[in-house]
Amino acid sequence: MVGKLNSNKTETQESKPWALALMGGGARGLAHIGLLEALLENDLVPPIITGTSMGAIIGGLFAVGYLPREIERLSHELSFSRLAKLRQAKIPIPDKLVDYLLLESYQQRLLRQMGRRKGDVLQDKLRELVGEVLIEELPIKFGCNAVDLVSGQEVDFTRGPLYQALRASMAFPFVIEPARLPGRLLVDGGLINNVPIKLARRLGAARVFVPDVHRSLKRMPAKRFDSTLIMVHRLVQVVLTDSTESKLPEADLIIKINPQVDTFDFTRVKQVVALGKKVALAHLDTLKKFAAQGT
Structure with missing residues (x-):
C-alpha cells in the first residue's frame, strides 16, 4: 500500500488541475467507493475523473452527484447479482460451472444483440439513475472508455449521454453483453486500456492519481x-x-489497494469499500500534498 509520488513538475503542470483515474476490477473496484468517501470528507474532490468498467460506473455516478454511500447501495443493483447469488449458495458450486453458466448466457444474449433488438435492461437502469444528463454538463469533468468490436479501437466518451457511456464501459466480456450504438458494438474498455490516464490528461489534468486495485497474474498449472x-x-x-x-507507469501517484476478493466476488461489498477508505486515509498527507501542487 505504498504510494508513489512523482514530484518532478513543471510550472505549467502546477497551474493545472489533478485527476483521479479509476481502473476496472469488478468487485475489487468497489474499493474506489471508500476512497472517494475519504477524499470527499477531506475536501479533496477531484476536478477531473476518468474511469474504465467498474471505475467508470463509480466515477460517473460520483461526477453526476451521487454520494459514496449511495453508490455503495446502488452497487448491489448494478453488480453481477446472478453470480453473487451463486457464490452465496449453501451447496458447493464449482467455479467451472459458474463460468459455464455465465458464458452460455452471454453467448445467447450476444446473439440477441446482433439480431433483433429486445431492449437493454441494464442501460434502462443506468438511464433511470442518471437521467438524460450529458457528460459535458457534469459538475466534475468526466470521461470513460470502451472498445469497439467493429473497428477494434478504443473509444473515449467525453461528450454525449452519460448513461450510454457507462453502459458501454462496463460490458465485461462473457458476463455483460456489448452495448450497441450506431455502427458500433462496444465492450469493456479495460481490454485495451484499463487505466485511462491519457484520457485524464486530454481533459486537462497535469497530474493523475491512480488507486491500484488490480491483482498481478499468477502462474496457472497446465x-x-x-x-x-x-x-x-x-x-x-x-x-x-x-x-x-x-499503463500504470504513466501515473503521477499510485496507491495500492489490495482487496482480498476475486473479480466476481460481490459477496463482501462493505469490507471492500471499507478497505478503500482505510487505505486512502492512511495516505491522506500524500494525497493532500498531491492535490495542493496545483494551487
Whole structure:
C-alpha cells in the first residue's frame, strides 16, 4: 500500500488541475467507493475523473452527484447479482460451472444483440439513475472508455449521454453483453486500456492519481487448461493484466489497494469499500500534498 509520488513538475503542470483515474476490477473496484468517501470528507474532490468498467460506473455516478454511500447501495443493483447469488449458495458450486453458466448466457444474449433488438435492461437502469444528463454538463469533468468490436479501437466518451457511456464501459466480456450504438458494438474498455490516464490528461489534468486495485497474474498449472472456456477466461485475464500494468507507469501517484476478493466476488461489498477508505486515509498527507501542487 505504498504510494508513489512523482514530484518532478513543471510550472505549467502546477497551474493545472489533478485527476483521479479509476481502473476496472469488478468487485475489487468497489474499493474506489471508500476512497472517494475519504477524499470527499477531506475536501479533496477531484476536478477531473476518468474511469474504465467498474471505475467508470463509480466515477460517473460520483461526477453526476451521487454520494459514496449511495453508490455503495446502488452497487448491489448494478453488480453481477446472478453470480453473487451463486457464490452465496449453501451447496458447493464449482467455479467451472459458474463460468459455464455465465458464458452460455452471454453467448445467447450476444446473439440477441446482433439480431433483433429486445431492449437493454441494464442501460434502462443506468438511464433511470442518471437521467438524460450529458457528460459535458457534469459538475466534475468526466470521461470513460470502451472498445469497439467493429473497428477494434478504443473509444473515449467525453461528450454525449452519460448513461450510454457507462453502459458501454462496463460490458465485461462473457458476463455483460456489448452495448450497441450506431455502427458500433462496444465492450469493456479495460481490454485495451484499463487505466485511462491519457484520457485524464486530454481533459486537462497535469497530474493523475491512480488507486491500484488490480491483482498481478499468477502462474496457472497446465493441467487446469482442460476446456476451451478456461482458456478463454485465462486469455481475458492476460489481456486485462497487460492493459493495466502497461499503463500504470504513466501515473503521477499510485496507491495500492489490495482487496482480498476475486473479480466476481460481490459477496463482501462493505469490507471492500471499507478497505478503500482505510487505505486512502492512511495516505491522506500524500494525497493532500498531491492535490495542493496545483494551487
